[in-house]
Amino acid sequence: MSTQYVARQPDAQGFIDYPDSEHQVWHQLISRQLQLIEGRACQEYLDGIEQLGLPHERIPQLAEINRVLGATTGWQVARVPALIPFQTFFELLASKRFPVATFIRTPEELDYLQEPDIFHEIFGHCPLLTNPWFAEFTQAYGKLGLQASKEQRVYLARLYWMTIEFGLVDTPQGRRIYGGGILSSQKESLYCLSALPEHLPFDPIEAMRTPYRIDILQPLYFVLPDLKRLFELAHEDLMALIPMAMQLGLHPAKFPPKAA
Numbered sequence: 001m002s003t004q005y006v007a008r009q010p011d012a013q014g015f016i017d018y019p020d021s022e023h024q025v026w027h028q029l030i031s032r033q034l035q036l037i038e039g040r041a042c043q044e045y046l047d048g049i050e051q052l053g054l055p056h057e058r059i060p061q062l063a064e065i066n067r068v069l070g071a072t073t074g075w076q077v078a079r080v081p082a083l084i085p086f087q088t089f090f091e092l093l094a095s096k097r098f099p100v101a102t103f104i105r106t107p108e109e110l111d112y113l114q115e116p117d118i119f120h121e122i123f124g125h126c127p128l129l130t131n132p133w134f135a136e137f138t139q140a141y142g143k144l145g146l147q148a149s150k151e152q153r154v155y156l157a158r159l160y161w162m163t164i165e166f167g168l169v170d171t172p173q174g175r176r177i178y179g180g181g182i183l184s185s186q187k188e189s190l191y192c193l194s195a196l197p198e199h200l201p202f203d204p205i206e207a208m209r210t211p212y213r214i215d216i217l218q219p220l221y222f223v224l225p226d227l228k229r230l231f232e233l234a235h236e237d238l239m240a241l242i243p244m245a246m247q248l249g250l251h252p253a254k255f256p257p258k259a260a
Contacts, residue, residue: 005101005115005117007080007101009102010102014061014062014063018058018059018104022059022104025104025105025107025110026059026104026118030056033183033189036189040177040189044134044178045128048126052068052130060122065077069098072130073129074135079100079102080099090143090144093139094143094145098125100122101115101117104118111185111187120181123184124181124183128180132231136231137230137231140234140235141234144156144239147239152239158207158208159204161181161212162202165181165182166192166218169224170225175199177192177193197217198254199220201222205244205245206251208241209251210222
Protein backbone atom coordinates (compact mmCIF):
# COMPACT_ATOMS: atom_id res chain seq x y z
CA MET A 1 0.00 0.00 0.00
CA SER A 2 1.43 3.40 -0.92
CA THR A 3 0.69 6.61 0.94
CA GLN A 4 0.43 10.29 0.05
CA TYR A 5 1.48 11.23 3.59
CA VAL A 6 5.00 12.09 4.69
CA ALA A 7 5.95 11.98 8.37
CA ARG A 8 7.35 15.22 9.76
CA GLN A 9 10.95 15.22 10.96
CA PRO A 10 12.07 16.58 14.34
CA ASP A 11 14.73 19.26 14.78
CA ALA A 12 18.00 18.64 16.66
CA GLN A 13 16.16 18.97 19.99
CA GLY A 14 13.54 16.41 18.93
CA PHE A 15 10.83 19.05 18.47
CA ILE A 16 8.45 18.59 15.55
CA ASP A 17 7.03 21.77 14.08
CA TYR A 18 3.54 21.32 12.61
CA PRO A 19 1.77 24.06 10.63
CA ASP A 20 -1.29 25.73 12.19
CA SER A 21 -3.60 24.00 9.70
CA GLU A 22 -2.52 20.62 11.11
CA HIS A 23 -2.97 21.73 14.73
CA GLN A 24 -6.47 22.76 13.67
CA VAL A 25 -7.21 19.25 12.33
CA TRP A 26 -6.01 17.78 15.65
CA HIS A 27 -8.25 20.20 17.57
CA GLN A 28 -11.26 19.30 15.45
CA LEU A 29 -10.67 15.56 15.83
CA ILE A 30 -9.99 15.52 19.56
CA SER A 31 -12.90 17.85 20.42
CA ARG A 32 -15.29 15.68 18.44
CA GLN A 33 -14.07 12.33 19.76
CA LEU A 34 -13.92 13.33 23.43
CA GLN A 35 -17.63 14.20 23.29
CA LEU A 36 -18.46 11.02 21.40
CA ILE A 37 -16.66 8.51 23.64
CA GLU A 38 -18.33 9.73 26.84
CA GLY A 39 -20.31 6.73 28.08
CA ARG A 40 -18.88 4.60 25.23
CA ALA A 41 -15.18 4.13 26.06
CA CYS A 42 -14.09 1.79 28.86
CA GLN A 43 -12.97 3.38 32.15
CA GLU A 44 -9.35 2.23 31.76
CA TYR A 45 -9.14 4.19 28.52
CA LEU A 46 -10.71 7.29 30.09
CA ASP A 47 -8.24 7.04 32.99
CA GLY A 48 -5.43 6.94 30.43
CA ILE A 49 -6.80 10.02 28.63
CA GLU A 50 -6.78 11.83 31.96
CA GLN A 51 -3.20 10.77 32.73
CA LEU A 52 -1.92 11.78 29.30
CA GLY A 53 -3.58 15.20 29.57
CA LEU A 54 -3.54 15.57 25.79
CA PRO A 55 -3.55 19.18 24.55
CA HIS A 56 -6.66 20.17 22.59
CA GLU A 57 -5.27 23.14 20.68
CA ARG A 58 -2.15 21.48 19.21
CA ILE A 59 -0.62 18.16 18.23
CA PRO A 60 1.33 16.85 21.24
CA GLN A 61 5.08 16.29 21.08
CA LEU A 62 6.18 12.66 21.46
CA ALA A 63 8.32 13.56 24.49
CA GLU A 64 5.16 14.63 26.35
CA ILE A 65 3.56 11.24 25.73
CA ASN A 66 6.77 9.42 26.68
CA ARG A 67 6.95 11.10 30.08
CA VAL A 68 3.53 9.72 31.04
CA LEU A 69 3.94 6.27 29.48
CA GLY A 70 7.41 5.89 30.98
CA ALA A 71 6.08 6.71 34.44
CA THR A 72 3.06 4.37 34.22
CA THR A 73 4.06 1.20 32.31
CA GLY A 74 7.58 1.88 31.02
CA TRP A 75 6.39 2.17 27.41
CA GLN A 76 7.54 4.80 24.92
CA VAL A 77 6.30 5.97 21.54
CA ALA A 78 8.68 5.72 18.60
CA ARG A 79 8.56 8.06 15.61
CA VAL A 80 8.09 6.15 12.33
CA PRO A 81 7.33 7.04 8.70
CA ALA A 82 3.77 6.64 7.42
CA LEU A 83 4.00 2.87 6.80
CA ILE A 84 6.43 0.36 8.32
CA PRO A 85 7.23 -3.31 7.60
CA PHE A 86 5.67 -5.98 9.84
CA GLN A 87 9.11 -6.94 11.15
CA THR A 88 9.78 -3.39 12.40
CA PHE A 89 6.29 -3.23 13.93
CA PHE A 90 6.84 -6.44 15.93
CA GLU A 91 10.36 -5.39 16.98
CA LEU A 92 9.04 -2.08 18.34
CA LEU A 93 6.17 -3.65 20.29
CA ALA A 94 8.42 -6.38 21.71
CA SER A 95 10.72 -3.66 23.09
CA LYS A 96 7.78 -1.67 24.59
CA ARG A 97 7.84 1.03 21.95
CA PHE A 98 4.64 1.95 20.14
CA PRO A 99 5.03 3.22 16.56
CA VAL A 100 3.63 6.68 15.87
CA ALA A 101 3.70 8.19 12.39
CA THR A 102 4.30 11.92 12.72
CA PHE A 103 1.74 13.14 10.21
CA ILE A 104 -1.93 14.01 10.54
CA ARG A 105 -4.74 13.42 8.05
CA THR A 106 -5.90 16.19 5.72
CA PRO A 107 -9.28 17.91 6.29
CA GLU A 108 -10.54 15.99 3.22
CA GLU A 109 -9.88 12.69 5.01
CA LEU A 110 -11.07 13.84 8.41
CA ASP A 111 -13.51 10.98 8.89
CA TYR A 112 -11.44 8.14 7.53
CA LEU A 113 -7.99 7.38 6.19
CA GLN A 114 -6.36 4.01 5.61
CA GLU A 115 -2.97 4.83 7.13
CA PRO A 116 -2.61 5.16 10.90
CA ASP A 117 -1.84 8.84 11.57
CA ILE A 118 -0.72 10.56 14.77
CA PHE A 119 -4.30 11.11 15.92
CA HIS A 120 -5.16 7.43 15.56
CA GLU A 121 -2.00 6.28 17.34
CA ILE A 122 -1.94 8.82 20.17
CA PHE A 123 -5.66 9.29 20.83
CA GLY A 124 -6.69 5.74 19.88
CA HIS A 125 -3.94 3.63 21.46
CA CYS A 126 -1.72 5.57 23.87
CA PRO A 127 -4.30 6.08 26.66
CA LEU A 128 -4.55 2.31 27.19
CA LEU A 129 -0.77 1.90 27.12
CA THR A 130 -0.92 3.46 30.61
CA ASN A 131 -2.83 0.31 31.66
CA PRO A 132 -0.60 -2.62 32.74
CA TRP A 133 -2.91 -5.32 31.32
CA PHE A 134 -3.18 -3.73 27.90
CA ALA A 135 0.53 -2.85 27.87
CA GLU A 136 1.50 -6.44 28.77
CA PHE A 137 -0.60 -7.92 25.99
CA THR A 138 0.75 -5.45 23.42
CA GLN A 139 4.37 -6.36 24.27
CA ALA A 140 3.59 -10.10 24.30
CA TYR A 141 1.99 -9.68 20.87
CA GLY A 142 5.17 -8.09 19.51
CA LYS A 143 7.26 -11.00 20.81
CA LEU A 144 4.88 -13.51 19.19
CA GLY A 145 5.17 -11.70 15.87
CA LEU A 146 8.96 -11.98 15.96
CA GLN A 147 8.85 -15.77 16.31
CA ALA A 148 6.02 -16.29 13.82
CA SER A 149 6.36 -17.32 10.20
CA LYS A 150 4.86 -15.21 7.41
CA GLU A 151 1.80 -17.49 7.33
CA GLN A 152 1.38 -17.40 11.11
CA ARG A 153 1.60 -13.60 11.14
CA VAL A 154 -1.59 -13.41 9.07
CA TYR A 155 -3.44 -15.16 11.92
CA LEU A 156 -1.80 -12.91 14.50
CA ALA A 157 -2.84 -9.87 12.45
CA ARG A 158 -6.49 -10.93 12.76
CA LEU A 159 -6.09 -11.34 16.51
CA TYR A 160 -4.63 -7.81 16.76
CA TRP A 161 -7.41 -6.39 14.60
CA MET A 162 -10.14 -7.99 16.70
CA THR A 163 -8.62 -6.84 20.02
CA ILE A 164 -6.26 -3.85 20.03
CA GLU A 165 -7.85 -2.18 17.00
CA PHE A 166 -11.54 -3.11 17.14
CA GLY A 167 -12.21 -4.74 20.50
CA LEU A 168 -15.17 -4.23 22.83
CA VAL A 169 -15.35 -5.12 26.53
CA ASP A 170 -18.14 -5.82 29.00
CA THR A 171 -18.00 -3.70 32.16
CA PRO A 172 -20.30 -3.26 35.19
CA GLN A 173 -21.52 -0.08 33.45
CA GLY A 174 -22.36 -1.97 30.23
CA ARG A 175 -20.59 -2.73 26.96
CA ARG A 176 -17.71 -0.37 26.19
CA ILE A 177 -15.01 0.28 23.57
CA TYR A 178 -11.29 -0.31 24.08
CA GLY A 179 -10.07 -0.77 20.46
CA GLY A 180 -8.06 2.19 19.15
CA GLY A 181 -9.44 1.85 15.62
CA ILE A 182 -12.91 2.52 17.01
CA LEU A 183 -11.96 5.19 19.55
CA SER A 184 -10.30 7.34 16.90
CA SER A 185 -13.23 7.03 14.46
CA GLN A 186 -16.39 9.11 14.62
CA LYS A 187 -18.57 6.70 12.62
CA GLU A 188 -17.31 3.50 14.22
CA SER A 189 -17.69 4.85 17.79
CA LEU A 190 -21.41 5.31 17.17
CA TYR A 191 -21.95 2.22 15.03
CA CYS A 192 -20.10 -0.46 17.03
CA LEU A 193 -22.39 -0.33 20.08
CA SER A 194 -25.59 -0.13 18.00
CA ALA A 195 -27.79 -3.09 17.05
CA LEU A 196 -26.39 -3.19 13.49
CA PRO A 197 -23.16 -5.21 13.87
CA GLU A 198 -22.82 -8.67 15.38
CA HIS A 199 -21.22 -9.04 18.83
CA LEU A 200 -19.53 -12.31 19.83
CA PRO A 201 -17.87 -13.35 23.10
CA PHE A 202 -14.11 -13.14 22.61
CA ASP A 203 -12.35 -16.36 21.68
CA PRO A 204 -8.75 -16.14 20.38
CA ILE A 205 -9.13 -19.00 17.87
CA GLU A 206 -12.36 -17.53 16.51
CA ALA A 207 -10.73 -14.11 16.23
CA MET A 208 -7.84 -15.63 14.24
CA ARG A 209 -10.35 -17.28 11.87
CA THR A 210 -12.37 -14.13 11.16
CA PRO A 211 -11.57 -12.21 7.96
CA TYR A 212 -11.73 -8.42 8.02
CA ARG A 213 -11.51 -5.45 5.70
CA ILE A 214 -9.80 -2.26 6.78
CA ASP A 215 -11.92 0.13 4.73
CA ILE A 216 -15.45 -0.61 6.00
CA LEU A 217 -17.39 -0.46 9.26
CA GLN A 218 -16.80 -3.82 10.91
CA PRO A 219 -19.69 -6.30 10.58
CA LEU A 220 -18.55 -8.16 13.71
CA TYR A 221 -16.88 -7.30 17.03
CA PHE A 222 -15.46 -9.60 19.69
CA VAL A 223 -16.29 -8.71 23.29
CA LEU A 224 -13.92 -9.36 26.20
CA PRO A 225 -15.48 -10.30 29.57
CA ASP A 226 -13.16 -7.67 31.14
CA LEU A 227 -9.91 -5.93 30.22
CA LYS A 228 -7.90 -8.28 32.46
CA ARG A 229 -8.61 -10.98 29.85
CA LEU A 230 -5.88 -9.32 27.72
CA PHE A 231 -3.35 -9.83 30.52
CA GLU A 232 -4.34 -13.51 30.78
CA LEU A 233 -4.09 -13.82 27.01
CA ALA A 234 -0.53 -12.48 27.12
CA HIS A 235 0.41 -15.50 29.25
CA GLU A 236 -1.35 -18.16 27.16
CA ASP A 237 0.39 -20.19 24.46
CA LEU A 238 -1.08 -18.29 21.53
CA MET A 239 1.34 -19.84 19.04
CA ALA A 240 -0.21 -23.24 19.81
CA LEU A 241 -3.63 -21.85 18.85
CA ILE A 242 -2.54 -20.85 15.33
CA PRO A 243 -2.33 -24.43 13.93
CA MET A 244 -5.77 -25.08 15.42
CA ALA A 245 -7.16 -21.99 13.71
CA MET A 246 -5.47 -23.02 10.44
CA GLN A 247 -6.97 -26.50 10.64
CA LEU A 248 -10.47 -25.18 11.30
CA GLY A 249 -10.11 -22.74 8.40
CA LEU A 250 -11.38 -19.22 7.86
CA HIS A 251 -14.97 -18.21 8.51
CA PRO A 252 -16.86 -16.98 5.45
CA ALA A 253 -16.47 -13.21 5.07
CA LYS A 254 -19.43 -11.12 6.24
CA PHE A 255 -18.69 -8.43 3.65
CA PRO A 256 -18.32 -8.20 -0.14
CA PRO A 257 -14.80 -8.40 -1.61
CA LYS A 258 -13.04 -5.09 -2.17
CA ALA A 259 -13.53 -3.72 -5.68
CA ALA A 260 -10.30 -3.77 -7.67
